[in-house]
Amino acid sequence: MGFISLTGIATRNGVLMVSHYIHLMTEEREPWSKDLIIRGSQERVAPVLMTAVTAGLGLIPLVLSKGEPGKEILYPVAVVILGGLITSTLLDFFVTPAIFYRFGKTAAERLAQEHAAKHGHQVPASSPLTTESTKAGTVDAAPVQSSDHVAPPAGASDDGRASAPAANSESPSPTNGPAN
Numbered sequence: 159m160g161f162i163s164l165t166g167i168a169t170r171n172g173v174l175m176v177s178h179y180i181h182l183m184t185e186e187r188e189p190w191s192k193d194l195i196i197r198g199s200q201e202r203v204a205p206v207l208m209t210a211v212t213a214g215l216g217l218i219p220l221v222l223s224k225g226e227p228g229k230e231i232l233y234p235v236a237v238v239i240l241g242g243l244i245t246s247t248l249l250d251f252f253v254t255p256a257i258f259y260r261f262g263k264t265a266a267e268r269l270a271q272e273h274a275a276k277h278g279h280q281v282p283a284s285s286p287l288t289t290e291s292t293k294a295g296t297v298d299a300a301p302v303q304s305s306d307h308v309a310p311p312a313g314a315s316d317d318g319r320a321s322a323p324a325a326n327s328e329s330p331s332p333t334n335g336p337a338n
Contacts, residue, residue, distance in 0.1 A: 160234075160235040160236075160238040160239045160242070161238065161242075163239060164238070164239050164242035164243065164246065167209060167210075167213060167243065167246065168242070168246035168249075168250070170209075171202075171206050171209060171210075171246065171247070171250045172250055172254050174202065174205070174206075175198070175199070175202050175206070175250060175254050175255070175258075176254070176258055176262070178198045178201060178202050179194065179195065179198040179258060179262070179266065180266055180269055180270070182194055182197065182198050183266055183267075183269070183270040184269065184270050184273040184274070185273075190263055190266060190267060192259065195255045195258065195259045196255075198255075199251065199255045203251070206247060206250055206251070207247070210243045210244070210246075210247040213239070213243055214240055214243050214244075217236040217239055217240045217243075218240075220232050220233060220235075220236035221233070221236045221237055221240055
């Protein structure tokens with residue numbers, strides 16, 4: 159049971175790390191380099207640590223309860239999961255980036271080219287991930303943030319007033335009704 163949950167957490171962290179590298183290449187048009195791997199790894203430190211720490215904090219009472227009646231099965235499971243969390247987190251920070259840097263270039267560049275073709279980006283043949291701005295020197299090199307892919311938060315509704323300025327809560331307005 160402990161190995162199953164640990165495998166799920168470790169796999170999730172590794173998949174999200176690799177998908178973040180690919181996101182940097184496709185959406186933010188970062189060229190394949192050591193800097194891409196370093197940036198992607200640094201941006202994933204907080205989520206990976208939050209996952210490991212929250213799971214680990216829940217297991218600390220079980221790890222500290224060695225020898226108590228009724229904990230004969232839970233203690234070894236907690237030790238395995240906690241040790242595995244520590245190990246998989248360290249491996250996710252050091253081994254996953256190194257393996258992806260060594261073996262992932264071909265697949266990542268292919269995915270970036272497919273993404274560029276699908277979304278109409280021009281990608282020069284010499285370097286599949288450089289932008290037109292670095293080639294021509296005329297367009298701003300900052301990535302364009304598009305809001306058409308971002309969904310509003312769950313339960314959010316603008317009632318057709320998305321572009322209206324925020325109303326003062328002390329004064330009534332015709333669209334918001336009297337203030338409470």
